[in-house]
Amino acid sequence: MTDAWSAAAAVPDPEVPCVTVADLGILRWVRMEDGVAVAGVTPTYSGCPATLAIEMAIEVALRDAGFEARIERVISPAWTTDWITDAGREKLRAYGIAPPEGAVGKMALFGETEVTCPRCGSRDTIRISEFGSTACKAQYQCRACSEPFDYFKCI
Structure with missing residues (x-):
């Protein structure tokens, strides 16, 4: 499980590459469900053009780490800079x-x-x-x- 979290958490934000999706708090969780690493991702805002790219990058990172992967978009609660x-x-x-x-x-x-x-x-x-x-x-x-x-x- 920690390996899946580590793989997903290391994905850089495509618009601000100095920070990762974990740094931004948009990677909410990674959990194993029936052998699949499922990552919960909350977009920074509903119109963010990078949302799909971020989700795809997390999925690729999980697959590259040897996991079957799925992304769940979590829209509630809404992301905040906090x-x-x-x-x-x-x-x-x-x-x-x-x-x-x-x-x-x-x-x-x-x-x-x-x-x-x-x-x-x-x-x-x-x-x-x-x-x-x-x-x-x-x-x-x-x-x-x-x-x-x-x-x-x-x-």
């Missing part, structure tokens, strides 16, 4: 993406969040676009070091 692990948040920061700040709340919907620059650590930042390299990220710029960066929005 599920990103501490290790995942640090990997995002090291990659140059500011991880979500604080817990999910209504004010996050209105951009009422102070964002820390992942490069220099300054909180003197400004949102320059609601959308960054993907729909789940916003584009910010640091006023201290002048560098632009993506911020992984609280969802």
Whole structure:
């Protein structure tokens, strides 16, 4: 069982390859059912274009590890950025993406969040676009070091 979890958990996110599906918390569980490794996967949001690619990559990883495999899409409860692990948040920061700040709340919907620059650590930042390299990220710029960066929005 741990071998199946390890194989599935090591799959990188195709849009943000510095983190794995386990780091993001979208791999919910892996369990054996009648000799088949079944992985529960929760999409980050219903319109995420990477969902099918992620599910296929997890299935391939399980098969490559010697398991018959099946993926179950788990839509309830809905994924939240609160599920990103501490290790995942640090990997995002090291990659140059500011991880979500604080817990999910209504004010996050209105951009009422102070964002820390992942490069220099300054909180003197400004949102320059609601959308960054993907729909789940916003584009910010640091006023201290002048560098632009993506911020992984609280969802």
